[in-house]
Amino acid sequence: MNYNWDWGIFFKSTGIGSEIYLDWFVTGLGWTIAIALAGWVIALLLGTLLGVLRTVPNRWLAGLASAYVEIFRNVPLLVQLFLWYFLVPDLLPEPLEIWFKQDLAPATSAYLSVVLCLGLFTAARVCEQVRTGIQALPSGQIAAGYAMGFRLPQIYREVLLPQALRIVIPPLTSEFLNIFKNSSVASLIGLMELLAQTKQTAEFSANLFEAFTLATLIYFTLNMGLMLLMRAVEKQVAVPGLIAVGGK
Amino acid sequence: MTTSTLSRAVAVALAATLLSAPTLAEELTGTLKKIKQTGTIVLGHRDASIPFSYFGDSPQQPVGFSHDLQLKAVEAIKQKLAMPELKVRYNLVTSQTRIPLVQNGTVDLECGSTTNNVERQQQVDFSVGIFEVGTRLLTKKTSGVADFADLKGKNVVTTAGTTSERLLKSMNADKQMGMNIISAKDHGESFLMLESGRALAFMMDDALLFGEMAKAKQPADWAVVGTPQSFEIYGCMLRKGDPAFKQVVDGAIAAAYQSGEVTAIYDKWFMQPIPPKGLNLNFPMSAELKKLIANPTDKAAEQL
Numbered sequence: 001m002n003y004n005w006d007w008g009i010f011f012k013s014t015g016i017g018s019e020i021y022l023d024w025f026v027t028g029l030g031w032t033i034a035i036a037l038a039g040w041v042i043a044l045l046l047g048t049l050l051g052v053l054r055t056v057p058n059r060w061l062a063g064l065a066s067a068y069v070e071i072f073r074n075v076p077l078l079v080q081l082f083l084w085y086f087l088v089p090d091l092l093p094e095p096l097e098i099w100f101k102q103d104l105a106p107a108t109s110a111y112l113s114v115v116l117c118l119g120l121f122t123a124a125r126v127c128e129q130v131r132t133g134i135q136a137l138p139s140g141q142i143a144a145g146y147a148m149g150f151r152l153p154q155i156y157r158e159v160l161l162p163q164a165l166r167i168v169i170p171p172l173t174s175e176f177l178n179i180f181k182n183s184s185v186a187s188l189i190g191l192m193e194l195l196a197q198t199k200q201t202a203e204f205s206a207n208l209f210e211a212f213t214l215a216t217l218i219y220f221t222l223n224m225g226l227m228l229l230m231r232a233v234e235k236q237v238a239v240p241g242l243i244a245v246g247g248k
Numbered sequence: 249m250t251t252s253t254l255s256r257a258v259a260v261a262l263a264a265t266l267l268s269a270p271t272l273a274e275e276l277t278g279t280l281k282k283i284k285q286t287g288t289i290v291l292g293h294r295d296a297s298i299p300f301s302y303f304g305d306s307p308q309q310p311v312g313f314s315h316d317l318q319l320k321a322v323e324a325i326k327q328k329l330a331m332p333e334l335k336v337r338y339n340l341v342t343s344q345t346r347i348p349l350v351q352n353g354t355v356d357l358e359c360g361s362t363t364n365n366v367e368r369q370q371q372v373d374f375s376v377g378i379f380e381v382g383t384r385l386l387t388k389k390t391s392g393v394a395d396f397a398d399l400k401g402k403n404v405v406t407t408a409g410t411t412s413e414r415l416l417k418s419m420n421a422d423k424q425m426g427m428n429i430i431s432a433k434d435h436g437e438s439f440l441m442l443e444s445g446r447a448l449a450f451m452m453d454d455a456l457l458f459g460e461m462a463k464a465k466q467p468a469d470w471a472v473v474g475t476p477q478s479f480e481i482y483g484c485m486l487r488k489g490d491p492a493f494k495q496v497v498d499g500a501i502a503a504a505y506q507s508g509e510v511t512a513i514y515d516k517w518f519m520q521p522i523p524p525k526g527l528n529l530n531f532p533m534s535a536e537l538k539k540l541i542a543n544p545t546d547k548a549a550e551q552l
Binding site: 001002003004006014015016017086090098101102105106107109110187188189190192196199200202203204205206207208209 | 343344347348351352353365367368370371403405408409410413414417418421422428429430431432433440441444445446447487488489
């Protein structure tokens, strides 16, 4: 292939101010982390709540949670993002709409949209994992809880959730990594996160392969780091003798 | 291909042009050889660069100003290779894929709305220029924006990866304009940002702005304003170091310029209703483009 490799490209000037291309990747990584972490907070809180609701002995609450999961899991992420970014602001009352579209900096309104979108989307997936975690516990646990004189909320708080959440740490880790990778959809609404900066570097420098190679390495290193972190968390919270978590 | 094989290919091509008498069968090299052997030429095109290269009425057949010039080159190649039955295959490219697809041999000739610039010349060769644009602003007539100075502290949208994006960011850095720059993923989305009130103005190549304006719900509400911040020459992309192929392509385009045929092609795409909606861009030929047609060049605008 007739390609002109130039690995020094990252240290060359972008022609804008005094920035070099590497600066763009650093800025982009910052946005990627900011999107993913904020989205993860929403996903974890809402997802756990929904996961609990799916298992409670109330048909309406369980049905509501399961409808949520079906909607958010079955609509493509990109479609959801465009709805949140382009459609939802138009449905707001006019002063709010103008505030969102014109008074907020464009990066802020795009950030809010993508965090909300990723948070709600990932919540549906977290919900399913929390649900399976709860259902994986022996049904005798609930009965034992009642026998102890606990009320249902207490059973969830003191008996079911502490065990279920520990069981689902490995699948939650993969959702945690997914939200970092999925954050790249933000590049399509003009938020300059890692993928957007990569594409911009590729366009400006015409060194496409170098730019995407670096982006691949950054995503890979980031996700490896997160995975190791989550393994450490899993070990840290393991209760010896309760469930065989992370070891024999 | 390594540099040594590349230079050897160049040397062979040069030797072929210099040594062989034109009437004798030349040793074909590079793209021409590939086309002769496969009986097919692969044309790179865009899906929404109106009116340069886009899908008009049919989702299989690209049309447009650049596409018409691309077909001129195909005619010349048919003659050069004496292959009237040469098959044409289309390959859709995006702004991200166009350079690698030309380099790796998937696409033989890409004509769309690709700016010829110094960075890209490191990767590919360009034909003589096929169009020249100025980068300007599209805004609502009632917005009060007449030129770039009016954009201080305002929201401005442009399409990601374009020269306009670079110019806007430089303007912010050099002149402390404090603009909020939105980088949309394509021209359609940029216009959506403008139309939905997220941005006050849309900076882009003027010809493309006229294209977006023609698509608007109320074209009369919009205006293209501002002093051009740069001029850019579009060219067709082909593989680097393939002078024999480039000569045929350049020759075909230059011939269309000399014969005046280009004026008819221009009028067809810029002064008359075009598919799919029968809109008329009403974009008269600029002085810059007239100059380019009079003196064809394969240099970037910044190199002139």
